[in-house]
Amino acid sequence: MFSVQRSLFLLLLVFFAAPLYAAPARRPSVEDLTIGASAQGRPITALRIGDGPIKLVIVGNTHGAPEANTYALATMLADHFRANPHEVPSAIRLYIIPTINPDGLALGTRFNARGVDLNRNMNTSFDACPDNDWRVTVFGAYGIVSDTGGPYPDSEVESRVLRSFLLDAWGAIFLHSAAGNVFPAFCDHAPSIAMAQTYATGSSYRYMRFWDQYVITGGMHDWAASLGIAAIIPELVTGTEPEFEQNLAGVQAVLAAAEQLLPAPEDRVENGIVVPALLWRFWRMHGGNDLFGPPLAPAVVEHGMTRQIFERAVLEIHPEWADTPYLVQLAPLGRTRTSPAGAAPRNECPPPECRRFTETPYAIQGAFAAFWERHGGLATFGFPLSDEGMAYAADGAWRVQQVFERAVFSLHDDRSVSLEPLGWAFLVRERSLVSAAAHQVR
Numbered sequence: 254m255f256s257v258q259r260s261l262f263l264l265l266l267v268f269f270a271a272p273l274y275a276a277p278a279r280r281p282s283v284e285d286l287t288i289g290a291s292a293q294g295r296p297i298t299a300l301r302i303g304d305g306p307i308k309l310v311i312v313g314n315t316h317g318a319p320e321a322n323t324y325a326l327a328t329m330l331a332d333h334f335r336a337n338p339h340e341v342p343s344a345i346r347l348y349i350i351p352t353i354n355p356d357g358l359a360l361g362t363r364f365n366a367r368g369v370d371l372n373r374n375m376n377t378s379f380d381a382c383p384d385n386d387w388r389v390t391v392f393g394a395y396g397i398v399s400d401t402g403g404p405y406p407d408s409e410v411e412s413r414v415l416r417s418f419l420l421d422a423w424g425a426i427f428l429h430s431a432a433g434n435v436f437p438a439f440c441d442h443a444p445s446i447a448m449a450q451t452y453a454t455g456s457s458y459r460y461m462r463f464w465d466q467y468v469i470t471g472g473m474h475d476w477a478a479s480l481g482i483a484a485i486i487p488e489l490v491t492g493t494e495p496e497f498e499q500n501l502a503g504v505q506a507v508l509a510a511a512e513q514l515l516p517a518p519e520d521r522v523e524n525g526i527v528v529p530a531l532l533w534r535f536w537r538m539h540g541g542n543d544l545f546g547p548p549l550a551p552a553v554v555e556h557g558m559t560r561q562i563f564e565r566a567v568l569e570i571h572p573e574w575a576d577t578p579y580l581v582q583l584a585p586l587g588r589t590r591t592s593p594a595g596a597a598p599r600n601e602c603p604p605p606e607c608r609r610f611t612e613t614p615y616a617i618q619g620a621f622a623a624f625w626e627r628h629g630g631l632a633t634f635g636f637p638l639s640d641e642g643m644a645y646a647a648d649g650a651w652r653v654q655q656v657f658e659r660a661v662f663s664l665h666d667d668r669s670v671s672l673e674p675l676g677w678a679f680l681v682r683e684r685s686l687v688s689a690a691a692h693q694v695r
């Protein structure tokens with residue numbers, strides 16, 4: 254016998270009891286990462302909290318020992334979010350790098366172990382503002398002028414760790430001390446400005462549109478914003494205290510508004526062709542047209558991998574390598590090439606002009622070694638697959654060439670180096686295979 258009251262009672266019981274049996278809210282995952290190593294081999298680490306699509310990165314201690322309080326702050330922030338991962342909204346992946354300059358921190362200097370100011374070393378030459386372009390001679394703390402920009406943009410191993418780690422970032426917070434303000438990237442970038450204002454309000458630091466004491470060239474924040482990453486510098490008030498409560502409030506304000514504040518990486522149009530966001534950022538940060546030439550065809554997705562043909566390389570997105578330097582890679586087209594004529598292993602290989610590898614019998618030297626190193630070395634081009642020899646280049650000239658896993662280098666009469674147009678050759682081969690298949694059908 255079921256009365257109406259009894260049915261209602263059972264219904265209410267189910268209704269109120271149901272939440273007891275609902276799955277508990279998923280705890281955001283937490284992971285310790287090693288994302289690279291310094292010039293002296295010290296690990297550069299990051300803590301990841303959360304699993305969302307929005308990658309927000311906090312970078313501590315770019316300026317080593319004199320700004321050690323930003324290392325203390327970043328470490329305290331990491332400890333806090335490790336203990337309270339639920340404070341990171343589900344849409345966000347928060348990364349905290351306690352120090353991008355472990356050598357400077359250990360050696361008691363603002364610079365890295367090679368005497369370079371890491372916040373003056375980035376390639377800021379491709380945004381719309383010439384004032385902040387990379388230079389050797391830079392302004393440092395207190396406006397002191399020195400030649401600490403590095404030998405060329407992105408020359409330092411720490412700069413390259415940051416460069417590849419931020420490839421897919423939406424936002425970046427670079428902690429410095431001690432001026433007591435928050436400012437965005439120099440060049441006009443609305444998301445950076447909005448993030449700086451949000452952080453300033455949360456932390457009670459003063460918002461400043463510009464760092465007005467001297468010109469910052471080659472800065473990480475300017476480099477990041479030029480790729481579309483919302484980028485700010487909070488300057489702690491003191492040079493000694495971590496100022497944890499203020500900065501936690503600043504970070505929490507950004508986290509709370511992140512879905513509105515931080516822009517998704519954007520596809521761009523180059524040469525009239527859409528370039529997917531991550532491929533565009535990789536192409537742009539490595540020198541764009543100058544190194545790889547323009548895109549020649551729209552990107553395609555094959556076997557779950559996005560690939561696009563540029564004149565001098567085929568670029569591929571490898572999602573399984575996220576948070577490593579190999580998220581975007583050049584296709585290994587050098588492996589399809591034969592060695593140039595007369596290439597023979599050398600007996601003599603005096604460092605530093607010549608460099609050998611344990612993984613391959615081939616060495617690199619002179620102009621090719623400098624070009625290989627300057628444009629990303631192993632991560633970009635892979636190992637040499639031949640020694641230097643002579644071959645016909647795509648321009649019809651008989652040139653010194655060397656084959657690498659992911660490129661072929663060609664030496665010009667003025668001693669400059671360029672990549673052979675392997676992307677173009679790949680496109681021609683691919684198209685001719687397609688037409689051959691069509692002929693077979695007929």
Ligand SMILES: [Zn+2]
Nearest residue numbers: 316320429430
């Ligand atoms: Zn600093």
